[in-house]
Amino acid sequence: MEELYANYFNMTIIAGALPSVLRGFLVTVEVALAVIVIGVALGLGLALLRLPGWKLVNGLITAWIELFRTLPQLVILIFLYFALPYAGIRLSPFAATALALGAVLSAFAAEIFTAAIMALPKGQWEAAQSLGFGPVRTLRMIILPQSVRLATPLVTNRIIAVTKGSALGVAVSLNDTLGAAQSYMSITANPSPLMLAAALYLAFFIPLVALSRAIERRMTLS
Amino acid sequence: MDLFVANFLNWQSFVMIWPLLAQGLVVTLKLVVVCLPLATLSGLAAGIAYSFAGKGLRRLIVVLIDLLRSFPALVLLVVIYYSLPALDIRISGFWAVVLALCLNNTGYFGEIFRAGLVSVDKGQGEAAHALGFGPVRAMVWIILPQAFRRVMAPCASNALELVKTTSIASIVAMPELLRSARVAQEQTYNPTPLTAVAVIFFLMLWPFSRWVSVLERRAIIARG
Known part of the structure; x- marks a missing residue:
């Protein structure tokens, strides 16, 4: 028991690791925020670009969605970070992680937003037109407010699922929560910093998982 | 362009x-073949345990499920x-x-x-009981078959995510597909192995991913 305590919950080591792991946690939060902004904005943008029915554009958007829904997040991240430099594109670990996960989230979000826009009855567009609304104003004032509300629960669940991938950043030496804990662990040869990191991840994601449970309950009730 | 190729x-x-x-592909497939049935069965066991459990145990199962879901797989x-x-x-x-x-x-x-099990109407279990089915037989013959139909789409979607997640094995130096590609890329100073691994994953998973989309769409229509 004593040994277990010294190995996993060694307070001296945890206190030593705390500053760097907390800085890492800040990076995790920043990555998560960047992923949400990139993924949701791009996803909504792609869904809107699909509306006019340009064949070439729609083909490209569909390819984007299929690609990033199907490939593992880590494969995309490794490709961005280790393959793109051969094309002269060098990304920082932060940028590579945020872009890879942002691309994945954008693909899922675009599908959800498209479905939500399609779910509105056609009469909404026709009624707006007969009231003298142009297509852009119809979209902005009539269609989007309704479809965004429809899409929000599903997009929220996807956001939670994708941001869990932020820990993958360690594969490209991102100094996030897990990365900082791992490097401190390698100095001290003691896994206590990992326990600290695990506790921080739980503190971050348990409320989000509870949120998604609440969302699911509300969706099945309605 | 030539340089790109x-x-x-x-x-x-x-x-x-x-x-x-x-x-590497063989290792990836081995991981899938071992993990997918094990995880599905233990998930099913948790679901069945929940439907037979009393109030206290039910709360405990939900807490455990949420705890396991809260960890990023890599952590x-x-x-x-x-x-x-x-x-x-x-x-x-x-x-590991x-x-x-x-x-x-x-x-x-x-x-x-x-x-899925909770969503099956209570009357089904009561009717089975009235017909003389014991709790186990009612679960096997009446409740589970109906629940299975409803959980098809989310199960398929999660199975796909599981297959994708096997790539994190590369981080603990397991020589699966992605790790092999990284090793090859470092040895040849050429990113083709990384392109290849993306193509292999895409070809392997895309049909499955399309199927998941169809199932999900059908589930939405069935609900609406």
Whole structure:
């Protein structure tokens, strides 16, 4: 028991690791925020670009969605970070992680937003037109407010699922929560910093998982 | 353009590294074959336990499911892989990955089966009871078949995520597909192996991913 305590919950080591792991946690939060902004904005943008029915554009958007829904997040991240430099594109670990996960989230979000826009009855567009609304104003004032509300629960669940991938950043030496804990662990040869990191991840994601449970309950009730 | 092809789609390089990638592919498939049934069964067990449990146990199961779902899979894997040796438990990379993925996905599958079983109308169980079915027979013959139909889409979607997640094994130096490609890329100074691994994953998973989309759409229509 004593040994277990010294190995996993060694307070001296945890206190030593705390500053760097907390800085890492800040990076995790920043990555998560960047992923949400990139993924949701791009996803909504792609869904809107699909509306006019340009064949070439729609083909490209569909390819984007299929690609990033199907490939593992880590494969995309490794490709961005280790393959793109051969094309002269060098990304920082932060940028590579945020872009890879942002691309994945954008693909899922675009599908959800498209479905939500399609779910509105056609009469909404026709009624707006007969009231003298142009297509852009119809979209902005009539269609989007309704479809965004429809899409929000599903997009929220996807956001939670994708941001869990932020820990993958360690594969490209991102100094996030897990990365900082791992490097401190390698100095001290003691896994206590990992326990600290695990506790921080739980503190971050348990409320989000509870949120998604609440969302699911509300969706099945309605 | 030529430079792009020579770099990213270099056929010679691909032929050279293919044996390495093929070995990696076999490891990836082994991980899937071991993890997918194990995680599905333990998730199903959690769901069934929930439907037979009393109030206190039910709350405990939900807490455990949420706890397992809250860990990013990679964090779970790193904790298992690097911290067990301190307890003098030696575990190979393969089994560390299996343990991490199974624990994580017991949470995901457990929640899917739990919600699916709960969603079956109470009257079904009562009718079975009235017809003389015991609780186990009612579960096997009446409740489960109806729940299975409802959980098809989320189960398929989660199975796909599980297959994708096996790539995190590369981080603990397991020579699966992605890790093999990284090794090949470092040896050949050429990113073709990374392109190849993306193409292999895409070809392998895309039909499955399309199927998941169809199932999900059907589930939405059935609900609406």
